[in-house]
Amino acid sequence: MFAHGVTCLPTVSPGCPQCHLGVRGVPCLWWPCHPCGGTSVPTVTPLWWHLCDPVTPVVAPVWPQEEVRGGAGVARGVWPGPGVALASPVPAHFCHRWAPLPQSHCGQGTGSTERGWELHLELTGSHWEPLSTMKLPPSSRLVLLPVAAGLALLALRTQHPRSPPGTTVPPSPAPRPSNATVPPRPPRHPLQPPYPYPYRFLLNHPDKCRERTPFLVLLVVTAPADLAARDAVRRTWGNESAVPGLNMLRLFLLGVHPAFSAELRPVLQEEDKLHGDLLQQDFLDTYNNLTLKTLMGLEWVSRFCPNATYVMKADHDVFLNLEFLAGKLLRPLRTNFLTGYVYRWTGPLRNPAYKWFVPHEVYPNDTYPPYCGGPGYVLSGDLARRVFAVAQTLPAINMEDAFVGICLHALGVAVTDPPAGTFTMYRLDYDKCRFSRLVMVHHYGPKELLRVWPHFRDVPVECP
Structure with a gap:
């Protein structure tokens, strides 16, 4: 310890x-x-x-x-x-x-x-x-x-531990021989997310699926202070009634702000009281902890919504066309299924100057297994539960999407390629005809979403 x-x-x-x-x-x-x-x-x-x-x-x-x-x-x-x-x-x-x-x-x-x-x-x-x-230096000694x-x-409490009434104190283990050696536990690299770890839910909605079985659980990654982004998502593609006939449940994934968590706590509680869609655990909300956010979402599905048909993880700065997704990619129903923008034969960046730096101590291999890009991917409910289960046995890495690919590799499950161009990792200028035939476009902030969504939803356009 x-x-x-x-x-x-x-x-x-x-x-x-x-x-x-x-x-x-x-x-x-x-x-x-x-x-x-x-x-x-x-x-x-x-x-x-x-x-x-x-x-x-x-x-x-x-x-x-x-x-x-x-x-x-x-x-x-x-x-x-x-x-x-x-x-x-x-x-x-x-x-x-x-x-x-x-x-x-x-x-x-x-x-x-x-x-x-x-x-x-x-x-x-x-x-x-x-x-x-x-x-030690004098200041440290003080x-x-x-x-x-x-x-x-x-030390006194350690030597005389008190047991609760009705419990039995187990016998002390036999003394270890003086010549016995214990192999040292390898230290955790600072960039490696601490996992598994008993993180606590600070905001939770365990009863969301008690009386419903969602076709799609939408897990949206946001930072605690991203109130404007969450509001834009609720009013656009994250609106649970946006797609007629689609039983969709929306939840936002948050950690704890590194500096202003006390100031944001009442704000988040009020927001959650109003909308009832925030999930938060007590890990620091940082880029290198995005893996923990996704695992929190998969934990919630595994524990509180195991009957969900599909689960989608999405960043808040994307444009999503869930009607196209549900109608073209998710039917007929599939199991052991994950799709998105597929990366193959990529590997960790070893230069510490990069945002995506992954040292050998965190991931020693030169290539990642195939995985889907983090801005948006969808997986079947059964696979979501299996990924969460196998994640408890694997060393986590600080690249969230690549870690999901590592979990798939451990399970022996291959990613599924979507129709070409349906998941776009770069920004595209809005065009209704083009956007009506894709699932995701990256790099759409709150203002742009609110500007283009009314046209996408309401304005009829004849497309070739």
């Missing part, structure tokens, strides 16, 4: 890339460097901590960040080993060793000479075992003064 934190004070050179705070076992945190061309100190306290473990995680301080800002947070859960329950504030700076992060973790590509620092804490058996003793009392109390 480790407590990890990173202090990142990079020197920023022109170009102003993102400074990366790598934390193993939790969603990655990014903030923009500022100002470009000079020494930058973030405007928020640059120390972040989490209690985490890739297999048996302790529920760490729940984001938003202000709950961990200032060096303290709350851990609620059960520690492995003796089963000591913790439900009280835990100092953020539990540590026995300061370790400098590699140069690649901070100031990547900026020429920075500064490095981040990682704090380690290990819990072994029924006691705290220091990893090493290192002399910060760690409250830790001694916390460690002492925790």
Whole structure:
């Protein structure tokens, strides 16, 4: 069990890339460097901590960040080993060793000479075992003064755990021989989404399918602050009554805003109270966590709407023609079916300067299995459930669409090519005749959707 934190004070050179705070076992945190061309100190306290473990995680301080800002947070859960329950504030700076992060973790590509620092804490058996003793800077020693009392109390509770009434404390495991070695668990790369992990639904609608069986569950990916985009989707292609005779259920997928979750929480609650279509879990809403959003949607379908005939995942900045999709591509009914814009013989980008950077530690192969582009793809309900199930057994990667392809490969299911040109990954100028014969066009924002949709829906046009 480790407590990890990173202090990142990079020197920023022109170009102003993102400074990366790598934390193993939790969603990655990014903030923009500022100002470009000079020494930058973030405007928020640059120390972040989490209690985490890739297999048996302790529920760490729940984001938003202000709950961990200032060096303290709350851990609620059960520690492995003796089963000591913790439900009280835990100092953020539990540590026995300061370790400098590699140069690649901070100031990547900026020429920075500064490095981040990682704090380690290990819990072994029924006691705290220091990893090493290192002399800390005076400022750090002052910060760690409250830790001694916390460690002492925790040690007492660990040695004398209290059991709930009516329960039996299992016997302690036999002592391990002194010469026994345990193979180290490979650390999670900061870009690898933490999964599987018991994320909690902060907004949920478990009863949506109790009295209905949707033909299509539409899962739309948005960020917490994208109120205008969600409103445009509801008024255009995401309107549940837009296609006569199509039993469609619309839901928006959200994580937690990295900086303004407390401010957005009441706004989202009010929006959800009005529309009843938001799903949110307690992971950070970042680009590298898009995989977690899709898995959240597939989890919801598997748990709360397993009888759905089809599931479609779509970005909010697309134009969708669901009438063409339902009438031309989804009938007759199919199983083990996934279609969209198919990518074959593509591979991970290894240059950290790219938005789609995937290091060898996250995905070692040179090519991805065939997959469908993330802006929009549709899969049969049975396959949605199977993809979610197999995802629990595979190491997740930070490219959401490619990871779905990896899941299909593990299941032995091939993607299905759609009719040519029906899924367009680039922008096309609106033309009703052209758009009436396709499923998706990428790069249509809220204003453009609201401008073209009335014409697409209501204006009769003779097409050749």
